[in-house]
Amino acid sequence: MVTRHQKLGLDDTTVLKMYETMLLARRIDERMWLLNRSGKIPFVVSCQGQEAAQVGAAFALDREKDYIGAYYRDLALVLAFGMTSREVMLNVFAKSEDPSSGGRQMPGHYGQKKNRILTHSSPVTTQVAHAVGITLGARMKGDSAISLVTFGEGSSNQGDFHEAANFAGVQKLPVIFFCENNKYAISVPTSKQLACEKVSDRAIGYGMYGKTVDGNDPLSVYEAVKYAADRGRKGEGPSLIEAICYRLTPHSSDDDDTTYRTKDEVSEAKKKDGVLTFAAYLREANILTEDIEAALEEKIKHLVDDATDYADAAPFAEPESTLQYVYDEKGEI
Amino acid sequence: MVTRHQKLGLDDTTVLKMYETMLLARRIDERMWLLNRSGKIPFVVSCQGQEAAQVGAAFALDREKDYIGAYYRDLALVLAFGMTSREVMLNVFAKSEDPSSGGRQMPGHYGQKKNRILTHSSPVTTQVAHAVGITLGARMKGDSAISLVTFGEGSSNQGDFHEAANFAGVQKLPVIFFCENNKYAISVPTSKQLACEKVSDRAIGYGMYGKTVDGNDPLSVYEAVKYAADRGRKGEGPSLIEAICYRLTPHSSDDDDTTYRTKDEVSEAKKKDGVLTFAAYLREANILTEDIEAALEEKIKHLVDDATDYADAAPFAEPESTLQYVYDEKGEI
Amino acid sequence: MAVMSYIDAINLALHEEMERDENVFVLGEDVGVKGGVFLATKGLYDKFGENRVIDTPLAESAIVGVGIGAAMYGTRPVAEIQFVDFILPAVNQIVSEAAKTRYRSNNDWSVPMTIRAPYGGGVHGALYHSQSLEGLFSGTPGLKIVMPSTPYDAKGLLKAAIRDNDPVLFLEHKRAYRLIKGEVPEEDYTLPIGKAEVKRQGEDVTVITYGLAVHFAIEAADKLEKEGITTHILDLRTVYPLDQQAIIDAASKTGKVLLVTEDNKEGSVIGEVAAIIGEHCLFELDAPIARLAGPDVPSMPYAPPMEKFFMINPDKIEKAIRELAEY
Amino acid sequence: MAVMSYIDAINLALHEEMERDENVFVLGEDVGVKGGVFLATKGLYDKFGENRVIDTPLAESAIVGVGIGAAMYGTRPVAEIQFVDFILPAVNQIVSEAAKTRYRSNNDWSVPMTIRAPYGGGVHGALYHSQSLEGLFSGTPGLKIVMPSTPYDAKGLLKAAIRDNDPVLFLEHKRAYRLIKGEVPEEDYTLPIGKAEVKRQGEDVTVITYGLAVHFAIEAADKLEKEGITTHILDLRTVYPLDQQAIIDAASKTGKVLLVTEDNKEGSVIGEVAAIIGEHCLFELDAPIARLAGPDVPSMPYAPPMEKFFMINPDKIEKAIRELAEY
């Protein structure tokens, strides 16, 4: 019997690697909450519930060449693009070595040039235009890299989404607009954010290909993003892919989600959690055996412990370094 | 035989009035160019080629009750909403009595509270959100007024279009987004502005009704806008109507359009000019007889002459009045 | 009089104004069911319903732009921007539209709207949840910018802002929300927009500042008083347009002026305060005009040592006052 | 050396930089086929083609935001905003993104982008085609704001801006475009960003200004010289961050300072100049710091009598210098 992933051209090793990345993201995320609740770190923003979508998307790209414009929930995505557990924890602890910002930005504000992860800020949706610009620059320089940029469904209502999408459409740039629709923008449900049925309904307005897929299933996401990536590389322009997920945690460690959604709703969603369902799929396909699973958990626990210890012990940047890097220090002024 | 306009519920008097409004706008516009080329006024921005669309839209509304957010080409629209020829010319000459701005804004920046014409500025597309807000305020106060807001196809690419459209969609507000697609944004043709086939393709992304119609035909426009207005009043939410027109003049008196489009293209478009084709329709239907036509031209010439003379002779605002009306002068500070 | 926190005073003002005038309504992100991320709009949704307490889509330009339209219609919107750092997508609507509507229409149309936003640092908010952006808006005729320091001022000024017939940007220090408490009358009162207030009388050095820094200055003044140095503290309260006379009076009173802001130094509103002094009471001065502000870096970093390095605090103010006193 | 207009110097700089470095490209509204509404980008489309001279959709936030991405990639975009009044939809991309990219990424990413925009009044542009918006951006660490007054400076500074590794907002006075002519070397040269320049030596009064007003000040100074009053004129050239030392030197030189801007008075960049003087050379002054600026109304009206009332001009400057000289 040919499995679903084989039909998509993915071998067993690759899907296992996908699962491993999802699981690593989940375990780091869980650790972050523990650190927060025990007073070690002041802030957490989570990827839980979106790992499957992120990993499915990442694996459909050329991770040695393409660019990602990530947003604050994209822990699994940046791990897939080469950020290490230690590097993530250095960001969480805001230490000097944090590759994203040297401890300057809040946790979750990923960026790393060597892995082609664009730096991003807190104001949502600005990164969408940057990802478009990346491909404009690349095209000008004869580089066939494409970019994938992520954002929430709430953020898809910002003007910057529209302007950047239209720009990419007109210029036929190989950008994948990847909406991680987790049903909430903090407390505001999609019914108060959107009047369209699907975010991907907006694709036609930019002459794009649009598709909505199950964000709990990394294979569906992989398939859609792969199709979009191929289109992009063939010069057929941008695509808008929407992955339907669910935000399993409160918006952040500062949020109390019980004031606006029921516990029942959350526990229902947990049943469809992609980390669980993909594990089930892999077990079914006999790829995730008990031994492999135990070894994986063991390896990941070790990675997370090591990353936590390392980051906890690492130094903060010097106070005076606050003054550095406002402008290019090799240049004038 | 039942005529097209009768099928739409429009009687002969009304369609003649529509034609008269179109013609008045055209003649005022032509006069503005004469005044400009003879050095009397420094600036003109034109409605030529869009009168049919504007008048068709205006007549589909309740002009005693509804609101319009006009843009700088909407001369025919504001005339239909009650602005007089004198008032328009006072604006063109920037005189103190100009109801739009007292001579503060450039010509074409219409606004008049008593006729429910929103004040507007030069940065394009900002008025779109205002028109949405008008209906939000109206709904809160139990007023069933709707609003129609206009903008060019170039301006439909501004973030404000997207944000306001989505807001109206979510709140199901009775706003008609009316795009006057005249094929150019200054020198930039639609092919470099839009990747969608029709601006109305964007409607679905906001859960709206969308429709593209021939902007040279006031009856088609009337029909579409009437449908949208009825929907709005029934609580079915906003609509996006696109009227395909052609900008018959240069962008403004500062523009030389021969550097980016051919004279042939313009003369082709002139053949479809709504002022001509609607006149032909009315002649065919025996509504615009030779006598009526001559009387109309005579009446309009008189109106335009009178308005020009009046506005030319009217005083400018006092220099010191520059300091007035920054804040409410009845209030504090 | 009840003692309440700064945020409770704001919440109370909103409740009272919405009860008083059915034209007043609230819109913004998470302001409804959740009551706002800081809970400033708590209880409004239950009391006034979803027509007057609107959870909007995540789109600041629309929040302000739609608010402008509703204000033009005749209602009195109170828009919340979740953090002032996120007001930037709405700058065009605020500066080109709200602030210029009355003027450009020659008094025909107006925008009686209040825009509330939390600002300021010291809460581990990092670059994008710590900014002071009043300087960016403070050259915008047609707009007023109010930044209260105490719960009493917050209630009275917010009510005045809501009743004002022009757009008011009302900036609330997010660290003050729960840190600062004070007496607040339960009854209705307003305070005049455009008026600064002397928060402490003194003879040796004048401090002119606003927002949370007023409290830092008072703390510093308390300490210095024991050394015999008395400090005159002017709280600007409205940072645009500035209360020129109050600035001139306060500067002239002691002849030694320290201007304090939490914002970056270059281009902040205290530059304008210095200019007013330089224009109007230069010869009353006995020392150069001193400024204490954040460094000219984009905003304060997240890591505690850098955040602390950036933020002004009572110690830094104390040191600056002492230097001036000894000048 | 050729004598050319201000706009021709800009056009020349663009041609030269695009020839010199294939990473340089231009994007904006109408910049391609038409060559820009002021023709600043004339000839570029024909010479460099549509891949490097891009007519964009009408969307300023995308023009800047896409430019930022391309700059992050490693190219050097030169974005044109058609009028500075229309830069406001792009404020978030400029202030939150371009200006903070290097800092927030701890020097990992950077945005070597130039944003050009015409500003200024006196051309019957009314409220929205006459504004000076440098004040709005002048509290944005990470950004540089350059405003040249002469064709020579325009060419040298624009080339420096394009080669700069950080975002530069390059503001060109639209009335200067064809009004101001001067000698411009045909060869390659750059001028230092961040440096003011003394445009005229004098002993009695110092005028500190920038842009078109430099020429108005020179005109005034020419007249006054006949009366025996000599004027020292400092052209700021970069209005953010300011050249503090040059300001201190110029103010100290005569002890009487007139600050001139075409912008509204309150909150303009000359307020910061006054603050620097008040901080650093207060006791060198023999007269209060004087400021000449537009009134605090939203912008200049269209009708000629009101536009004239609003605009600064050589007469107003002359009067202000004379008053100071006689102080």
Ligand SMILES: Cc1ncc(C[n+]2csc(CCOP(=O)(O)OP(=O)(O)O)c2C)c(N)n1
């Ligand atoms: C411009 C802007 N406005 C407001 C915020 C505050 N904020 C942070 S996250 C968020 C909700 C985002 O929702 P969505 O886009 O659906 O992403 P999600 O958090 O659900 O993944 C808001 C309102 C912000 N960061 N930026």
Ligand SMILES: Cc1ncc(C[n+]2csc(CCOP(=O)(O)OP(=O)(O)O)c2C)c(N)n1
């Ligand atoms: C925000 C903004 N950017 C740029 C401009 C300059 N501008 C004025 S009209 C125009 C083109 C508008 O095109 P379109 O929306 O198609 O309307 P049309 O003039 O064709 O009716 C431009 C770019 C402006 N007014 N506002």
Ligand SMILES: [Mg+2]
């Ligand atoms: Mg979401």
Ligand SMILES: [Mg+2]
């Ligand atoms: Mg057009």
